[in-house]
Amino acid sequence: MEGLPGDKGIMKRSSPQDPWPSELLVSDAIGRLMEFWGFKRNMGRVWAVLYLSDRPLSAAELRSRLGLSSGAVSMTVNELSRWGVVKRVWQAGERRDYFVPEGNIWKMVSRVYAQREKVEVLDAIDAFEHALALAEQKAASAKPDEAERATRQVERIRGLLSLARLGRQLIEALLERGRLDATPLLGILLGQSRK
Numbered sequence: 001m002e003g004l005p006g007d008k009g010i011m012k013r014s015s016p017q018d019p020w021p022s023e024l025l026v027s028d029a030i031g032r033l034m035e036f037w038g039f040k041r042n043m044g045r046v047w048a049v050l051y052l053s054d055r056p057l058s059a060a061e062l063r064s065r066l067g068l069s070s071g072a073v074s075m076t077v078n079e080l081s082r083w084g085v086v087k088r089v090w091q092a093g094e095r096r097d098y099f100v101p102e103g104n105i106w107k108m109v110s111r112v113y114a115q116r117e118k119v120e121v122l123d124a125i126d127a128f129e130h131a132l133a134l135a136e137q138k139a140a141s142a143k144p145d146e147a148e149r150a151t152r153q154v155e156r157i158r159g160l161l162s163l164a165r166l167g168r169q170l171i172e173a174l175l176e177r178g179r180l181d182a183t184p185l186l187g188i189l190l191g192q193s194r195k
Contacts, residue, residue, distance in 0.1 A: 019065040023052050027066065037112075042068060042076045047085055047101050056089050056098035084111055110175050118175070121167045128161040 019027075027048040034044030049065050050057055057065075059073045068076070077099055080086035085102045102108050135157055139150035 019049070023049055023065065026052060040076070040079070042066070042072060043080055046073070046076045047080060050086060050099055050101040051103070056091065056100045058094075058096050058098050060096070062099070083115075084108075113171055114175055118168070118171050121164055121171060125161065125164045125168060128157055128164055132157045132161060 027045040030048040031041040031044035034047075035041040045066055046062055046068075049062060059070065059077065062068065062073045062077070063070060066073075077086055077088075081088065085108050086099050087102070088097045089100050091098050132154065135150060135153040139147065139154050142150045
């Protein structure tokens with residue numbers, strides 16, 4: 001039995017479902033990171049608790065450890081399953097579902113990059129290419145008072161397009177090889193043209 005902070009000396013027996021402070025700190029940190037990247041905070045919290053667990057956990061255990069409702073746990077594990085970062089597993093003699101995390105962090109990150117970030121970069125490239133074509137048309141037929149504006153847009157859109165294409169190449173290199181050389185990116189950011 002152990003006394004808990006703020007319990008005025010009342011001793012409480014801990015259960016295997018009680019969260020450890022280390023689990024709460026890591027799950028909150030991962031939850032904030034996931035939220036920063038545009039995911040729901042609870043997705044990071046649930047994944048982290050599963051990742052730190054020494055065994056598969058049930059939905060009831062996740063509810064207990066994280067203080068979430070049944071609906072929140074259900075929705076969260078379903079979303080995590082769709083992303084391929086949590087799997088349902090069967091436990092002999094049990095009727096309820098248990099969950100395990102994807103343990104290969106690189107596999108998770110690369111899946112997210114392939115399904116989300118790469119798609120955004122490809123969409124940006126399409127938009128820049130279309131905008132460049134429109135700006136080039138405008139520059140070719142611009143009235144004298146619009147020529148400078150059109151020429152500047154063409155120049156700047158070409159720069160954005162180059163950066164987006166480089167971004168695509170960096171993401172693809174990262175996904176294919178698990179590493180990347182950021183030298184070309186530094187050249188663009190520092191204003192050095194590639195020969």
